[in-house]
Amino acid sequence: xxxxxxRLAVALCLMFAASSVGWAQNGDAPLRKNIDDLTAxxxxxxxxxxxxxxxxxxxxxxxxxxxxxxxxxxxCMKIFVPKDPxxxxxxxxxxxxxxxxxxDRILANPGMCEHGKDIFLLWHRAQFYYFEQLLRATDPExxxxxxxxxxxxxxxxxTRPPSGARYPKAFEDPTSPLYHENRLxxxxxxxxxxxxxxxxxxxxxAALIYGGDWPRFGGxxxxxxxxxxxxxxxxxxxxxxxxxxxGDMANPTTAALDPGFWSFHxxxxxxxxxxxxxxxAGTMTSLDQFLRGTQPTSITPAPGHxxxxxxxxxxxxxxxxxxxxxxxGFEVKPQxxxxxxxxxxxxxxxAVRFGASAQSPFARLAGDGFNNPDLGQPTQIAQxxxxxxxxxxxxxxxxxRPNGAADVSFAVDFYFHPPNVTPDMADRAFRERFIVASRGxxxxxxxxxxxxxxxxxxxxxxxxxxxxxxxxxxxxxxxLTAVVSGPDVNLSFGRLSLLAGR
Amino acid sequence: MSDPSWADVETILQxxxxxxxxxxxxxxxxxxxxxxxxxxxxxxxxxxxxxxxxGWRRNAAGDAWAIVDGRPEAVKPHAMPPGxxxxxxxxxxVKRWVAIGMPKDPAQPVG
Numbered sequence: 001x002x003x004x005x006x007r008l009a010v011a012l013c014l015m016f017a018a019s020s021v022g023w024a025q026n027g028d029a030p031l032r033k034n035i036d037d038l039t040a041x042x043x044x045x046x047x048x049x050x051x052x053x054x055x056x057x058x059x060x061x062x063x064x065x066x067x068x069x070x071x072x073x074x075x076c077m078k079i080f081v082p083k084d085p086x087x088x089x090x091x092x093x094x095x096x097x098x099x100x101x102x103x104d105r106i107l108a109n110p111g112m113c114e115h116g117k118d119i120f121l122l123w124h125r126a127q128f129y130y131f132e133q134l135l136r137a138t139d140p141e142x143x144x145x146x147x148x149x150x151x152x153x154x155x156x157x158x159t160r161p162p163s164g165a166r167y168p169k170a171f172e173d174p175t176s177p178l179y180h181e182n183r184l185x186x187x188x189x190x191x192x193x194x195x196x197x198x199x200x201x202x203x204x205x206a207a208l209i210y211g212g213d214w215p216r217f218g219g220x221x222x223x224x225x226x227x228x229x230x231x232x233x234x235x236x237x238x239x240x241x242x243x244x245x246x247g248d249m250a251n252p253t254t255a256a257l258d259p260g261f262w263s264f265h266x267x268x269x270x271x272x273x274x275x276x277x278x279x280x281a282g283t284m285t286s287l288d289q290f291l292r293g294t295q296p297t298s299i300t301p302a303p304g305h306x307x308x309x310x311x312x313x314x315x316x317x318x319x320x321x322x323x324x325x326x327x328x329g330f331e332v333k334p335q336x337x338x339x340x341x342x343x344x345x346x347x348x349x350x351a352v353r354f355g356a357s358a359q360s361p362f363a364r365l366a367g368d369g370f371n372n373p374d375l376g377q378p379t380q381i382a383q384x385x386x387x388x389x390x391x392x393x394x395x396x397x398x399x400x401r402p403n404g405a406a407d408v409s410f411a412v413d414f415y416f417h418p419p420n421v422t423p424d425m426a427d428r429a430f431r432e433r434f435i436v437a438s439r440g441x442x443x444x445x446x447x448x449x450x451x452x453x454x455x456x457x458x459x460x461x462x463x464x465x466x467x468x469x470x471x472x473x474x475x476x477x478x479x480l481t482a483v484v485s486g487p488d489v490n491l492s493f494g495r496l497s498l499l500a501g502r
Numbered sequence: 503m504s505d506p507s508w509a510d511v512e513t514i515l516q517x518x519x520x521x522x523x524x525x526x527x528x529x530x531x532x533x534x535x536x537x538x539x540x541x542x543x544x545x546x547x548x549x550x551x552x553x554x555x556x557g558w559r560r561n562a563a564g565d566a567w568a569i570v571d572g573r574p575e576a577v578k579p580h581a582m583p584p585g586x587x588x589x590x591x592x593x594x595x596v597k598r599w600v601a602i603g604m605p606k607d608p609a610q611p612v613g
Binding site: 077078098099100107109112116220222223224228229288289290291292306308309310311312313316398400401402403404456457492495 | 520521523524525526527528529530531532533534535549550553558570571573574575576577578579580581585586587
């Protein structure tokens with residue numbers, strides 16, 4: 001290495017090290033670091049802890065301190081635990097149970113990730129609180145390997161190119177407990193990189209956070225009439241699960257069987273922390289709601305935890321707001337931070353006007369959509385005329401699956417264009433100019449979807465393009481075109497309808 | 503039309519008991535198993551039950567489910583039950599029961 005290159009590298013390392021100090025909270029607390037920045041010893045300690053959790057399942061698949069139970073907490077509302085494990089001969093199910101338990105088993109409720117709601121992000125932070133305590137307690141003395149006393153889940157910044165062929169190198173070592181057979185393994189293809197540009201866009205995440213609109217970013221209360229997923233969950237989290245990882249991660253019920261789940265979501269937890277630092281918790285909703293999860297009683301609950309109700313829970317959402325109270329911090333280097341606010345403002349405001357500029361605000365943040373015309377024509381294009389007037393100024397649109405459809409994952413790109421412009425998906429100029437947003441839905445793939453109902457609609461807020469188009473184009477009727485992508489979509493996949501407002 | 507009683511609502515919810523009974527729901531009071539054939543359990547989550555049962559598109563008059571491509575259409579993110587809406591009159595009965603305070607017997611209103 002030339003001397004100037006070495007000096008530059010040293011200078012950058014010093015700069016990164018110095019700039020990460022501000023994020024190290026609660027001096028003695030374990031820090032979540034970028035998995036690619038772990039020392040060999042730190043990675044070995046994390047792997048050792050994960051392996052111990054997995055090994056516990058060899059002795060007892062239903063051990064609450066084992067890996068399988070922790071995976072079930074993510075999305076298993078019912079598990080029928082044998083009253084006498086010695087009599088069990090059939091393999092332990094990786095999926096959840098349904099209905100009533102047979103006489104030789106008792107009902108247990110591991111947990112349920114709160115997808116499609118405003119407690120989505122805090123639920124996962126709560127799950128991590130217990131999971132990390134469990135990891136640290138596996139071998140703190142280092143009796144069978146490296147000490148796990150200071151282990152924290154390392155995050156994978158999936159908005160950056162992976163250090164391995166598709167994932168962090170640490171996930172791709174077949175000898176590592178972080179390796180998982182049932183996930184996509186091929187190197188990230190150029191066409192995948194392009195279609196996932198929005199899902200992996202740090203700019204899109206940053207725009208949602210700097211926008212300061214909590215429900216738009218983080219989700220709506222369960223009883224909200226047109227609520228559900230926030231845009232981060234739908235446009236980024238869901239598409240990553242379904243189309244980047246695939247395999248077990250493509251199904252909410254089995255997602256956490258893949259150890260990559262934890263590092264993927266550790267970065268999402270850092271994104272929540274970015275929100276809290278930018279906006280605080282003042283506009284967050286449902287903070288008093290209790291979070292579902294039956295965690296090991298050996299773990300001391302988070303400060304402020306109350307035993308309330310008839311079954312165990314992880315406590316109220318609000319006790320998970322403060323990482324210092326929870327006893328962990330993040331080591332965040334500049335490349336893992338949000339893009340700066342002024343860059344996002346330059347991309348989305350000022351001279352950038354939807355419909356007039358060559359690139360829409362969304363395109364400037366996140367590309368021209370999930371559909372890749374190089375991979376063939378989209379399966380469905382649904383269209384809806386929308387009059388530009390005061391009544392539709394704050395309109396939103398619903399994309400709904402027919403009831404009874406299989407619960408498959410899919411993506412929808414929404415384009416809004418004048419009626420005399422024919423949508424041409426092969427025309428990049430069309431896509432970049434008129435794309436409003438991309439949305440994803442992470443389904444189980446099951447035809448009988450249970451709690452993950454296939455009928456869950458997606459919503460699109462049209463107010464931002466409307467504000468660009470009105471009042472200058474008042475009276476015109478534009479067309480909203482929805483392009484649906486996914487391996488299992490068909491011609492009657494879903495339909496669009498206009499809602500007065502949200 | 504007389505106000506609905508718990509007996510009316512229990513009959514309506516019975517179809518979902520096999521799937522939902524034993525599931526855990528939470529609110530600001532804590533975490534609880536839901537049993538659709540248990541009065542106290544249903545009262546605890548009555549407002550939420552009414553919202554999700556009414557999560558399907560209605561016709562213009564509001565007195566029937568709109569049928570789109572031969573099927574009803576969910577318009578709320580957590581519409582229940584997943585297999586399709588209950589009879590709309592039954593959903594309106596549940597909503598009415600919730601609106602009047604979820605009495606066990608309407609002749610003896612709660613609270």
